[in-house]
Amino acid sequence: MSGSTETIDADSSREAAARGETTPISIVGRCRFAGRIAALLALLSVMVPLHYVWRTFAYGSPIPMLFLRWAAWIIGARVSTIGTPLRRDVFFVSNHVSWVDILALAGASGTAFVAKYELSTVPVIGWLCRLNRTVFVQRENRMGVADQINQLREALADNWSVTVFPEGTTTDGQSLLPFKTSMMSVLEPPPPGVLVQPVVMDYGAFGEWIGWIGDESGVNNAKRLLARAGTFEIRIHFLEPFSPEEFPGRKAIGARARAAIEAALLTTLGKPLREFRHDVLPVRYHSPKESDVPPLE
Numbered sequence: 148m149s150g151s152t153e154t155i156d157a158d159s160s161r162e163a164a165a166r167g168e169t170t171p172i173s174i175v176g177r178c179r180f181a182g183r184i185a186a187l188l189a190l191l192s193v194m195v196p197l198h199y200v201w202r203t204f205a206y207g208s209p210i211p212m213l214f215l216r217w218a219a220w221i222i223g224a225r226v227s228t229i230g231t232p233l234r235r236d237v238f239f240v241s242n243h244v245s246w247v248d249i250l251a252l253a254g255a256s257g258t259a260f261v262a263k264y265e266l267s268t269v270p271v272i273g274w275l276c277r278l279n280r281t282v283f284v285q286r287e288n289r290m291g292v293a294d295q296i297n298q299l300r301e302a303l304a305d306n307w308s309v310t311v312f313p314e315g316t317t318t319d320g321q322s323l324l325p326f327k328t329s330m331m332s333v334l335e336p337p338p339p340g341v342l343v344q345p346v347v348m349d350y351g352a353f354g355e356w357i358g359w360i361g362d363e364s365g366v367n368n369a370k371r372l373l374a375r376a377g378t379f380e381i382r383i384h385f386l387e388p389f390s391p392e393e394f395p396g397r398k399a400i401g402a403r404a405r406a407a408i409e410a411a412l413l414t415t416l417g418k419p420l421r422e423f424r425h426d427v428l429p430v431r432y433h434s435p436k437e438s439d440v441p442p443l444e
Contacts, residue, residue, distance in 0.1 A: 164371060165361030165425065176374035183373045186221045190214060198278065209257070211279040216254025223378045224251055230385035232256040233344055235307035237388065238334065240404040241346035242412065243312035244320045245357045246365070247372070248348050251381045253279055258308040261299060261330050269365045282309075284330065299333045303341070310346070313401055315430035320354020322423040323412060326405050327430050331397035343391050343400060345407040347384035349415045361425045384411050 164170050172180065191214070198210035219226055224247055232239075232255065239258055241248065246269065249260055259280040267273040267283045276283075282298045303309045313326035334343070350357060357379070359368040386407050394400045412420060422435045 160371075161356055164363040164367055167362030167364070170367055170371050172370060172374045176376075179376065180370060180374040183221055183223075187218055190217055190221065195278075212253055212257040215250045215279065219247065219250035219254050219381075222247065222250070222373060223375065224381050225378050226251045226255060226381045226383065228255050228383045228385060230387075232346075232383075232385045233308065233342060233388055236338075236340045236342065237308045238303070238331075238341055238343045238391070239308060239310040239346050240331075240343060240401070240408070241310055241312055242323055242348055242408055243314050243317050244348050244350055244354050245317055245359055245372075246368070247357065247381070248312070248317075249276060249279075249281070251348070251383060252310055252346070255383055256308060258310045259303075261309065261311045265365060269369065299330060300338075303333065303338065313405075316427045317359040318423055319358040319360055320348075320350050321416065321421050323405070323409055323420055324423055324427070324430070326401040328397040328401035331401055334391045334400055335397055337391040341391065342388040343404060344388040345386040345404045345411075347386065347408055347411045347415065349382040349384060349412075351380060351382075351415075353379045382415070384415070386411055 160170055194210050194214040198208050198214075201208040201210055216226075234256070239252070239256070241252065252258055253260070259282070260276065261282045261284055264283045267276065267281075280301075299309060311330050313328060313330070314324040315327045316324070318324060334341070357372060359365065389403060391400045394403055409420065424434050426433050
């Protein structure tokens with residue numbers, strides 16, 4: 148019965164967080180939170196000076212990749228990769244579950260990112276993303292798309308790889324939203340030799356709990372995760388790359404990548420994907436009616 152009670156409590160806490168309520172944290176959880184923050188700050192105090200020293204003598208620094216890899220480990224993520232990530236001249240297209248995606252993916256591949264602007268306001272995380280040349284986008288800022296695409300081209304030239312999350316938001320790991328392909332305009336036409344590699348972020352059942360969804364604030368989501376006991380697994384599936392030159396425009400490229408990601412998600416979940424249960428106004432996604440949505444499992 149205790150295991151069932153813990154599951155009910157976890158589901159209740161997750162639902163409350165999605166409604167925008169502040170998640171209560173126990174005294175032990177606060178200690179875990181403080182310990183992980185202390186470990187991250189200690190790692191930061193060592194790695195940031197090393198990064199700037201490295202940049203004094205050479206342009207491409209591996210320090211952000213190493214820092215993000217170890218930061219993911221500190222917060223409890225145990226990352227494994229399936230398939231082989233391309234190391235350069237690659238445009239990763241991935242589903243999106245959590246801000247932890249950035250730590251795990253960058254730690255595994257050294258990629259730069261396109262991420263939603265709100266992430267840039269999260270303490271420490273936003274600054275670390277900038278060290279790794281993250282391009283922050285505001286979906287509602289139509290006038291700034293050209294500048295964002297230019298930043299994306301620079302990041303691709305700088306880091307050799309860039310990741311986009313074309314769903315435009317984080318989900319629960321059980322859904323896959325329509326792709327918004329404006330940031331794929333960098334592939335019209337594609338830079339010479341650049342390939343597209345679809346990626347699946349697979350948290351298993353933990354995706355339900357970790358997902359930053361609904362009205363939850365980024366700070367509350369980070370507190371929930373950093374206060375959590377134990378570790379969790381992330382499997383990063385690097386799927387078969389393809390040449391964007393074989394597809395006429397960004398929408399066709401996005402459709403090809405989405406089809407590959409959807410097929411891989413169906414395999415990893417072992418069940419059909421479900422409709423996402425939350426409206427996402429910046430990307431103009433509206434959830435189905437409550438009566439049409441199956442209950443949480």
